[in-house]
């Protein structure tokens with residue numbers, strides 16, 4: 494039974510997440526712009542992603558697609574290494590407030606997740622100064638989350654953990670929330686690492702506000718010790734050192750490593766099960 498359970502656990506782990514993770518309700522001012530990140534399972538890395546507009550998914554209309562040109566109002570970009578596609582809506586109006594982040598799947602229902610924009614005439618109920626924040630390795634960043642609604646405050650990493658009122662570990666750093674000033678809570682992430690880059694969000698009550706954090710390394714140019722004639726090797730060295738927004742996220746080779754570890758655990762579990770079955774069969778005779 495335990496073997497079966499572990500088998501199931503490993504199996505679900507192997508197949509990955511079958512859904513999209515995003516924020517659910519974001520406050521935006523009329524005429525403003527908003528970027529929403531949508532996290533997807535690794536099995537959808539090479540699929541077409543799109544933003545769909547409408548309350549019901551069955552009758553929503555395409556707003557942006559990764560295999561089509563972006564428009565002035567809607568844009569979409571897919572960061573395959575982070576497994577996050579980001580949709581941006583410009584000149585937000587109260588006419589359309591329901592959207593779907595979706596992954597196209599041939600001959601099957603598309604995987605999707607909705608989000609809602611709470612469009613306000615004046616200041617939004619939850620906002621930040623800028624949805625893009627940058628920092629340096631070992632340094633700190635602070636983000637002000639302005640609000641005028643009630644409810645719990647949190648700082649979360651998309652698809653991962655959250656920090657509540659006190660401090661806690663988040664994105665490989667220490668995150669602290671200071672709420673001593675009314676109508677704003679300040680998040681500090683200290684001891685930044687390259688892998689702290691990514692999408693986070695402020696939470697206040699029912700609302701969320703996404704913030705993208707980019708951590709830059711010290712500019713260091715390292716030459717390979719043994720010069721290789723292959724171009725690919727050279728670029729590989731430079732890209733692994735270059736501070737990019739995708740820095741520190743699991744690379745395909747990491748996934749391969751995780752996959753092979755899981756595969757060997759699975760093989761071991763199957764062998765143990767077979768062994769137990771063999772013993773039981775032998776003694777029951």
Ligand SMILES: *[C@@H]1O[C@H](CO)[C@@H](O)[C@H](O)[C@H]1NC(C)=O
Pocket residue numbers: 671672673674
């Ligand atoms: C929180 O912020 C206030 C105002 O900026 C500051 O005076 C206070 O020392 C901070 N508290 C902590 C625990 O950092």
